[in-house]
Amino acid sequence: MNQSLLPVSSFRAAVGVQKPYDLVEAAGTLVAVSRRGAGTPVLCLHATAHGGRDFENLAExxxxxxxxxxxxxxPGHGASPTDASREPASAxxxxxxxxxLLPLLFGKAKPIIIGNSIGGAAALIAGHDQPEAMSALVLCNPGGLAPLDPVAARVIKLLVAxxxxxxxxxxxxxKAFELYYRLVLSGPAAHAQRARIVAAGPEMAPVLAQAWHSFGQVDADLAERAQALNLPVLFAWAKSDQIVAWSRSKRAAEKVPHARVEFFRGNHAxxxxxxxxxxxxxLRFVRNLHLQ
Incomplete structure (x- = not known):
């Protein structure tokens, strides 16, 4: 494809997938993809302003x-160039x-998809539209399940600003972004990646503004799609989330068929x-799927 590959800053690159990785063309843009190991495929999708490095310890x-x-x-995260299609960030x-990406990366194989935040919302949409392309979803504090009521509208407006x-x-x-990220990621295990995300925060602010604007649109409400899912689903909810709160997402999540919910320490991931x-x-969830 004809896309100018502008240099990616060291701050942004530190958050994303680490070498070796490939740039893969999909839907009119390029995305950086890393692959490790062999066997049952697991595809990991990160939150806005995060990157594939979120999952490096899980891969280990x-x-x-x-x-x-x-x-x-x-697109526009980690090692991936800015979206050549100029489409703003949204689930x-x-x-x-x-x-x-799915047929390009996996052929006819059906990965388990782990999606966090906007990555979880994207996985939910994809799972609704093409359930035959995956074997299961693990949704970690996904967006799109809380009602788009006046409370949500106020929070979204403040965060976009x-x-x-x-x-x-x-x-x-x-400095404000650093303080904000204490509400997003907590605990010693997350400190290194949180520091990388904070360092790249000013560069990622435009993408964050786009994503939060998208969360306020009518089509960001995924409750009906979630209730129509025909896949095994594990909701892995960090229970102290102040922004994508279980209390506001519970009503939609508990109506998802073939789903189970487990709660974890933490704020978002x-x-x-x-x-x-x-x-x-x-691993318990996968064993119950009989994939291994």
């Missing part, structure tokens, strides 16, 4: 146990990228914040 555990762990940096856009200020280069934004408990829960 899963690869020796017969899994192939595949991690993707969303809907990322679901299109995901569905284009916050990230737009960062995109304009507000002098106070880096159980696999980062409570890794051992998440790893155990994931």
């Amino acid at each position: 555990v899963l690869v020796p146990q017969g899994f192939e762990v595949v991690c993707v940096d969303w 809907k856009r990322y679901a299109v990228v995901l569905l284009a 916050f990230f737009n200020a960062g995109a304009r280069g507000a002098s106070w934004f880096p 159980a696999f980062l914040e409570d890794p051992q408990a998440f790893q155990s829960a994931f």
Whole structure:
């Protein structure tokens, strides 16, 4: 494809997949993809302003146990260039990228998809639209399940304004973003990746503003799609999340057929914040799928 590959900053690159990785063309853009191991395929999808490196410790555990762990940096994240299609960040856009990637990465194989936040929302959309392309979903504090009520509208408006200020280069934004990320990731196991995300925060502010704007749109409500899922689903919920709260997502999540819910320590990403408990829960879930 004809896409100018602008240099990726060291801060952004540190958050994403690490070498070796490939740049794969999908849905009119390029995404960085790393693959480790062989066996049951697991595709890992990160939150906005995060990257595939979120899952490196999970890969260390899963690869020796017969899994192939595949991690993707969303467009404009990590090692991936800015989206050549100029589509703004949204779960809907990322679901299109995901569905284009699946046959390229796996052929007819059906991966288990782990999706966090916007990655979970994208996986949910893809699982609804093409359930035959995957074997199961592990949704970690996914967006799209809480009602788009006045409370949500106020929070979204505030966060869009916050990230737009960062995109304009507000002098106070880096420190404020660091404080904000104490609400997003907690616990010693997440500290290293949180520091990388914070360092890249000013650069990622425009993408965060786009994503949060998208969360306020009518098509961001995924409750009906979730209730129509025809796949095994594990909700792995970091129970202290102040933004994607279980209390606001519970009503939709509990109506998802073939789903189970487990709770973990942490604020937004159980696999980062409570890794051992998440790893155990994931392996139990896979054993019940009879894939290994």
